[in-house]
Amino acid sequence: MASLNKLAIRGIRSFDDKQISVIEFFTPVTVIVGPNGSGKTTVIECLKYATTGDQPPNTRGGAFVHDPKMANEKEVKAQVKLRFNAANGARMLAVRNLSVTMKKNNTMTMKTLESILALADSGAEKGGKRGVISTKCAEIDTEIPHLLGVSKAVLENVIFCHQEDSYWPLAEPSILKKKFDDIFEATRYTKALDAIKALRKDRVAELKAEKERLESLSKEKVHADKLKSRISDLTAAIASKEIEYDQTKKGYEQLVLANKKFYDYATQFRELYLKIQNMEQNRDRYKTELESAKENVREVEGTEEELQARLDTFADHIAQQKERAKQEEIKRQDYEEELAAARKAHVQLINQQGSLEAEKRAQEQRLAEREELIRDLSTKYQIKGYDYSPLEKEKAAEFTSRLSDLLRRETIDAEKIQDEVNAKNKEYQERSRQLHADLERLKQMKSSLRNQISTLQTNIARNESQLDASQTINAELRNLATDMEERKARLEKVKAEIKSSNYDERIAEKTAKIRSMEEQKDALNQDLRSLSLQADMRARLDIKRAEQKSKAAEVRNMY
Ligand SMILES: Nc1ncnc2c1ncn2[C@@H]1O[C@H](COP(=O)(O)OP(=O)(O)OP(=O)(O)O)[C@@H](O)[C@H]1O
CATH class of the missing domain: 1.10.287 (Helix Hairpins)
Incomplete structure (x- = not known):
């Protein structure tokens, strides 16, 4: 648990710049007692300034620094030094320096000088560089709340709440809401919600484009x-x-x-x-x-000798x-x-x-x-x-x-058409291959998302049971706030009686009560952080679920 060790003040408000006033904080409680105007509020202001870098309200122009007129100087250099134990147990040192210069026209100019956040006992305050975490005001302002384990808003509005700002719970609703948002760090959930909305919008637009692409592809396929x-x-x-x-x-x-x-x-x-x-x-x-020839056969005429001669030759x-x-x-x-x-x-x-x-x-x-x-x-x-x-x-x-x-x-026409078809087939094969690759990738994403979802569901189940147990925290907080108010009133009452007898006993009693309240507060802070983590995880789970749904719809739409 984080705790404060020592606060050294020089040149702030009524603390003059000639000497250093050191306040040591004791465990479990340190009570600052003093007459009006003795500087009690200044101690709280210095704590707030050391831890958050914020000066008290209405101190612009150097009113936070010891008045040069009172010091009879033209320039007053102020320093606030805080030693504290960080939540991780490290001993830390934060040093912040300011200066106020009086001008000729009696106006004052304030300057923020060197600031250091370093490991205590590392010699950083004496100019050594070992153990120095940062010398930049902005970094120191964000780093110290981290080291103390509480948010800046809690430091400002709860722990080191200035008495002039202590009526913020009675402020108008919008301001009150902002304060609560800051204290409970709801702003980042609002941002997360905005981011989720933007993401959803983008995804819807992508889905629409993909649907249109799918439709045109289907038409081309037909x-x-x-x-x-x-x-x-x-x-x-x-x-x-x-x-x-x-x-x-x-x-x-x-x-x-x-x-x-x-x-x-x-x-x-x-x-x-x-x-x-x-x-x-x-x-x-x-x-x-x-x-x-037959008709023309005729009787042969002539003398006997002639006929004899013819007869003799007739045979021939x-x-x-x-x-x-x-x-x-x-x-x-x-x-x-x-x-x-x-x-x-x-x-x-x-x-x-x-x-x-x-x-x-x-x-x-x-x-x-x-x-x-x-x-x-x-x-x-x-x-x-x-x-x-x-x-x-x-x-x-x-x-x-x-x-x-x-x-x-x-x-020839058929060959041309065949060529076209071959080209289209090739194109479709390429597209089909791409779609298959996309599908594989989406399947892998889906399976990894399923794994994540099952892990997250286990976490949620565990956290929900924890959440159920801590449902009463807010009510308890309210009760505690009321209780604190009552105790404040009683403290005021006790202040009047404090001069009388039983002073030490009452102090001891109150100290014990305050310690127990501190412990309760720490426990509540712890619960608050775990609730924040749960809410964060829930938001992430919702995003993952939405992504998984949209991916499943895409896969469904592809087929
Ligand atoms: N710039 C300044 N230079 C010098 N002194 C200052 C300066 N600003 C305030 N003071 C003085 O510092 C004192 C303020 O003290 P502070 O308010 O811290 O006392 P307190 O103990 O909290 O008083 P109360 O009990 O009335 O709240 C006052 O006496 C005031 O005059």
């Missing part, structure tokens, strides 16, 4: 899905068209081959037909010749004729054979003609189907100029080439 399905439809359509095109091409090639075959057959048939016709004419001519003649007839017969047989072969060929050709006729009809059927197909395709793909019949061979070839062009263009 668009990409549509494109994907369109591409898959187009790819399927192209594949079916390619198959159709291959089939049509095959059919067309078959038709071209069949056409060529048919043309060859027709040419061959025509040649054979002409040959047969030629042979039949030859046969008819030979028949006529034979008939006429007959032989010649027979030979001739034989040759003619051979010729005839050749012709017959030729005729039979021609007939056979004729029959074959008729058969061939029949099959070619059938082939022709099949070809015509295929051509009709091709025309139908061309008409269907031209209607489907809006290719004009092919919806009449019969369709010329060149037009069919032209249509095929246009269909090929269309297919090529569709293929």
Whole structure:
């Protein structure tokens, strides 16, 4: 527990600057007694000044320092030196110096001179630098309350409250609230609340932006899905068209081959037909010749000798004729054979003609189907100029080439769309990867937040039980304040009686009571600090909870 050891005053109020007045504080209590105007209040003012750096009210312009006029000096140097035990047990020394200079126009100028906060017995007051904690007034002002373990507001308004300021509990509500806020350090909770509000606002704005981003991403995804399905439809359509095109091409090639075959057959048939016709004419001519030869056989005329001579040579003649007839017969047989072969060929050709006729009809059927197909395709793909019949061979070839062009263009379009889809897919994969990374990070944050929350919940449960136990502290404080007021009144009363008997006994009694009150106050301060810590932890827990909620909502929104 912090305690005061010694206070040395020089050149403050009625304490002149020629000598140092030292007040030693005893444990458990030191009572300062003296007649009016003897300097009791000045001691408290010096304690307050030493610990907080604040001079008493209405002392601007140097009224706190011993009056140079009274000292008969132009300049008075004042010093307040306080030795105290810090809450951590360290022995400390605080030295503050002031000076007041009297000007020619009888006005005074006050200056704050060097101040030191150092470890006691380190020789710092004699100019040594070892053990010096600070020489800056602002640092000293904040450091000493820390070392004493109480806030500056408590020092100012409770412990070293100036008698002129002691009516602050009766001040108007706004001032009273400010005082209580300062004493109970509620301002930093207000700041924490403001910070939480600002944080919440930022988080809400971030969430809104993220939601908008998510919405646009969802729209893009829907668009990409549509494109994907369109591409898959187009790819399927192209594949079916390619198959159709291959089939049509095959059919067309078959038709071209069949056409060529048919043309060859027709040419061959025509040649054979002409040959047969030629042979039949030859046969008819030979028949006529034979008939006429038969008709033209006539009686041979001449003399006997001539006839005998002819008879003698007749055998030769007959032989010649027979030979001739034989040759003619051979010729005839050749012709017959030729005729039979021609007939056979004729029959074959008729058969061939029949099959070619059938082939022709099949070809015509295929051509009709091709025309139908061309008409269907031209209607489907809006290719004009092919919806009449019969369709010329060149037009069919032209249509095929246009269909090929269309297919090529569709293929190029499809490839382009495929490229776009690939790019979009890549982009989406990248985004998906990023989102997964974000999700992982958020999951990690979530798990760490869960751990923190469980730790904080344990702390809260523990602190809440402590809080329940200390719920009555405020009421006790109020009671104590009332009690203190009563005791003050009684002290005043006792002051009047103090000159009478039982003086020492009463002092001892009061001292004991004051000590117990001091102890109670210390305990209450301790409780107050623990309550502050609990409130701080609660505020942090609320922030963490809000963060966890918002993160969970974000994660939920992502899916
Ligand atoms: N600047 C100053 N220079 C010299 N003396 C001063 C100065 N300011 C105040 N004093 C004197 O200091 C004394 C103030 O003493 P203080 O108020 O501390 O006494 P007190 O014991 O608290 O009196 P009370 O019992 O009436 O409250 C007065 O006598 C006053 O005249």
